[in-house]
Amino acid sequence: MKITQQSTENSLTLSLDGELDASSSVVLDTELSKPEILRNQKVLINCRQLNYISSAGLGVFISHLQRFQDAGVKLVFFNMQEKVHNVFEILGLDSLMTIVPSEAEATAI
Amino acid sequence: MSSAQKLNAFLLPLSILSWLGLLACTLLYAHPTLLEPTVAVPNWLLLLMQAVFTATVFIQERSRSDRLRGLNFIGLLRQLVLGPGLLATACVGLHLLQQLIQNKLPSTGSLTYTVIYTVNVALFVVLLARTNYAWRSLVLFRSTNRLRSLWTWFEVLLGITLLLRLFTWTLPYELGTALLGVLAAFGAYISSHQKWVAYLNRHQKLEAVLLQLAVIIGMGVFVFYFLQAKHDPELVAPATQNAFLLLNAFFAGFYALMGLLVTFFNLPTAGVFEQKREEILKLQRLTQLIQRGQSSREIYQMFFESSVQTVDADAAWLELDPGTEEEYEGQYYHILPEQAQAIQHLLADYNLGHIEYLNNDLLNSSGFRNLNLAYGSLIVMPLRSSKRQYGALYMLKEPTQSFDRENLSILQTFASQTVLSIENLQLMQASLDTQRVQDELKIASAVQDSLIPKNLPIDNWFEISSHALAATEVGGDFYDFLHLPGRRLAVLIGDVSGKGVTAAFHVAQMKGIFHALMQENPLARNEREKFPVPSKFMAQANTALARCLEKAAFITASLYIIDYEHGGFVFARAGHCHTLYYHSIKEEVSYFRTAGLGLGIIRNEGYEKHIKNQFYDYNPGDVMVIYTDGIVEARGADQEEYGEDRLRQMLERTYYLDADEIKEQILTDLNEFSKGQPMHDDQTLLVIKFKASQPEPSV
Numbered sequence: 101m102k103i104t105q106q107s108t109e110n111s112l113t114l115s116l117d118g119e120l121d122a123s124s125s126v127v128l129d130t131e132l133s134k135p136e137i138l139r140n141q142k143v144l145i146n147c148r149q150l151n152y153i154s155s156a157g158l159g160v161f162i163s164h165l166q167r168f169q170d171a172g173v174k175l176v177f178f179n180m181q182e183k184v185h186n187v188f189e190i191l192g193l194d195s196l197m198t199i200v201p202s203e204a205e206a207t208a209i
Numbered sequence: 210m211s212s213a214q215k216l217n218a219f220l221l222p223l224s225i226l227s228w229l230g231l232l233a234c235t236l237l238y239a240h241p242t243l244l245e246p247t248v249a250v251p252n253w254l255l256l257l258m259q260a261v262f263t264a265t266v267f268i269q270e271r272s273r274s275d276r277l278r279g280l281n282f283i284g285l286l287r288q289l290v291l292g293p294g295l296l297a298t299a300c301v302g303l304h305l306l307q308q309l310i311q312n313k314l315p316s317t318g319s320l321t322y323t324v325i326y327t328v329n330v331a332l333f334v335v336l337l338a339r340t341n342y343a344w345r346s347l348v349l350f351r352s353t354n355r356l357r358s359l360w361t362w363f364e365v366l367l368g369i370t371l372l373l374r375l376f377t378w379t380l381p382y383e384l385g386t387a388l389l390g391v392l393a394a395f396g397a398y399i400s401s402h403q404k405w406v407a408y409l410n411r412h413q414k415l416e417a418v419l420l421q422l423a424v425i426i427g428m429g430v431f432v433f434y435f436l437q438a439k440h441d442p443e444l445v446a447p448a449t450q451n452a453f454l455l456l457n458a459f460f461a462g463f464y465a466l467m468g469l470l471v472t473f474f475n476l477p478t479a480g481v482f483e484q485k486r487e488e489i490l491k492l493q494r495l496t497q498l499i500q501r502g503q504s505s506r507e508i509y510q511m512f513f514e515s516s517v518q519t520v521d522a523d524a525a526w527l528e529l530d531p532g533t534e535e536e537y538e539g540q541y542y543h544i545l546p547e548q549a550q551a552i553q554h555l556l557a558d559y560n561l562g563h564i565e566y567l568n569n570d571l572l573n574s575s576g577f578r579n580l581n582l583a584y585g586s587l588i589v590m591p592l593r594s595s596k597r598q599y600g601a602l603y604m605l606k607e608p609t610q611s612f613d614r615e616n617l618s619i620l621q622t623f624a625s626q627t628v629l630s631i632e633n634l635q636l637m638q639a640s641l642d643t644q645r646v647q648d649e650l651k652i653a654s655a656v657q658d659s660l661i662p663k664n665l666p667i668d669n670w671f672e673i674s675s676h677a678l679a680a681t682e683v684g685g686d687f688y689d690f691l692h693l694p695g696r697r698l699a700v701l702i703g704d705v706s707g708k709g710v711t712a713a714f715h716v717a718q719m720k721g722i723f724h725a726l727m728q729e730n731p732l733a734r735n736e737r738e739k740f741p742v743p744s745k746f747m748a749q750a751n752t753a754l755a756r757c758l759e760k761a762a763f764i765t766a767s768l769y770i771i772d773y774e775h776g777g778f779v780f781a782r783a784g785h786c787h788t789l790y791y792h793s794i795k796e797e798v799s800y801f802r803t804a805g806l807g808l809g810i811i812r813n814e815g816y817e818k819h820i821k822n823q824f825y826d827y828n829p830g831d832v833m834v835i836y837t838d839g840i841v842e843a844r845g846a847d848q849e850e851y852g853e854d855r856l857r858q859m860l861e862r863t864y865y866l867d868a869d870e871i872k873e874q875i876l877t878d879l880n881e882f883s884k885g886q887p888m889h890d891d892q893t894l895l896v897i898k899f900k901a902s903q904p905e906p907s908v
Contacts, residue, residue, distance in 0.1 A: 120706075129761075155706035159761030162810050183850070189767065189783040192806030192819055 103131060111142040117149035120157030124161055126140070129160045138171040144206050148179035159207075165196065174198065178206040211252060217272060224265035231258035232327045239323045263334050264368070270338035271364075277346035282405050283413050286420035289343045290299050290427070296332045297427040300434060303328060326438060333431045333458075340424065340461040347468070348402045356402060364401055366392050393459060400464040403471040410483050414472050421469040428462045484519075488619055491515040505631050506537040512603065512627040516590075517542055519623075520616050522604040524584065528553065529600035539600065549603065551580055556589065562589050563601045567608045567617055585609030590620045594628045594647055624676055650682040650710075657713055660720055666690050666698055669900065670773040672868035676894040678839075684711030684891035686837045689720055691727050693740055696774040699727055702895060703766030703785060704837045715764060718757070722750050743768040743781030747808065748817045751783075755812035763809040767835065771897075777826040783808050786838055789856060791864040793830030798861045799824075800853065831903035832864050832871065839890035843883045868898040 101124030102117040168175050177199045234255040283414045384750045512526045524544040555576045556562050566589040570578040592599040592904040665673045685705035701723050705712040733739040771778040784807025787800040801821040806819035843851045
């Protein structure tokens, strides 16, 4: 799992590359737990290279969802592969989280 | 009876017979006029009798089992001395008796003399055989194959000499002497093998010297007797028979003499051997301490005491690094802790703390002189492994130059053995702890196993088949059934995120929640409210879980309430895998793609909005496949997932079979797909088939 960060004035884009399993989700959790991340208006997650997400990976997003909402930070997923989207959908997360097809739509929100 | 035993049974009578023959021959030889008419006994017959007697005695002794028991050399020598000692006494006694009789009764004297002489010959032969084979045990002790074959050759040569005595009149004197010389040299060479002496301690060596002296004296008595007899005017036998006996006596005596000398010259070194032996024994004891699984405290104490004794230190102390050992903080021998601390501080100042260090001239250092301690030599031996440092041993002696390289190397051995013991002990402790955890996991696994319903609901209106397999000892998957009044059945399936013990706890919790919420509500106003509908159940379960589920954990579940009186079911899906369904009327397999959020994701009243009930009227022949993600996410050889599509195709092929057969076919296909791949997640699979038979009218 590789996580690359790209920061603009009021948004942060995290690009996930590889499989988000029990061990790599710890790394992601560390990134999302940083206090300064809440200074952004938006946190965009680029899922183009995300091939697999385990329940531990989903747990990381779930555990930060409330915190982001309380701080008024939008969490937006984009470029999500079909099978990963399916996992979000089965769990019902698509109704809670913003998942859009492209980066352009993600930045427009 | 073995052939050797048969031979022995035959040899004893033969040797007795031959001795009687020898007695008769000797008597007739010495006193030809004893019988009427006069019988002239030829030399060769007499010699033949003696040769047969000697040969049988030697062969008997040879075929005996080795008299040497382990390393009990002294016992062997004692036995030997007791034998010849008695024989020699008997010999001298007989000789004296004979002289007594001879003086009183000169006329019959020569006849008695002959008998006693023959008895003495027999005694000597027995003594020689015993000694010969006792020496064999010693010579061949831990010997090479070469020496063994040399010994056999030596025996063969001795045998030939024995035979040659029979034809002595044909052998030139020079040749006979040469042969004897060769044999003697051979015997001398063999006598030089005295390996056993090294295994004796000082006390045993002294005893060995005395015993060997006794053997030589015993041998000497006989030799003296026969030499006397040879020159006796009343010579009773041909002189030639002596040669064999003398040759053998020479070898026996020579070996005893060599052994005596070797033992004697080894006496001064016995102390060194004993010290080495003591060191080895201490090392062994140190090693055994580990095997007996004793405490590290005992190992340190053993190390300390062994070192102090071995080096013979005047003062010593063992310093363990803080935090190394809880129950043992080192010990002092003939030194005060303050003095020890002072020396350690001094060493630390010189940057010599906790390294291997030998100083034989402490008084040369001004620092040590200032401490005003009466010690001249110091050794520091650290206790450390490649991983960590445990402490160090300090030993002092009053004279200067009193430690040497030898001391250092034996201490090194002790130290490394001690560290090995300590680390072994720690490993053992760790493995015991792991074992305990594993045992507890086994119990947890058994407890969880007991939570899985063993008796599936049986009714002629449906068939249920189930399969559950956990990836680790305890799993996060669960399913359960509950009969509700009015021919209704509640089926729950679910999966706790994560694995292991935490997940297993939540499984038990979910089962508790299921049974608690599915109780009849006595305050219900109508029939429908007596039991919660699935969406209500999920909302209540979500509230119950909200407080105890850790932040990143969630649970997916589906609850089905099947009303088989009316042929319908209602279900709610809380983020769990979609239900696969075969519609017998439409002849179509599809998933119920309903919305629904997993439990524990939203932990407030807002959850209820995200969960829906779905009603469905089923028909006979319909099949419902309920499963966890361990089934559809099982990986194949190329890391591909089994997937919903494959599962759907399997049901399309098998829907007409029994529930059990459908389940088996799906599992076979799944196992074929993920063959050789590790199991990542728990797998649960339930197949429910609604049957065509009509329900019995309710009572």
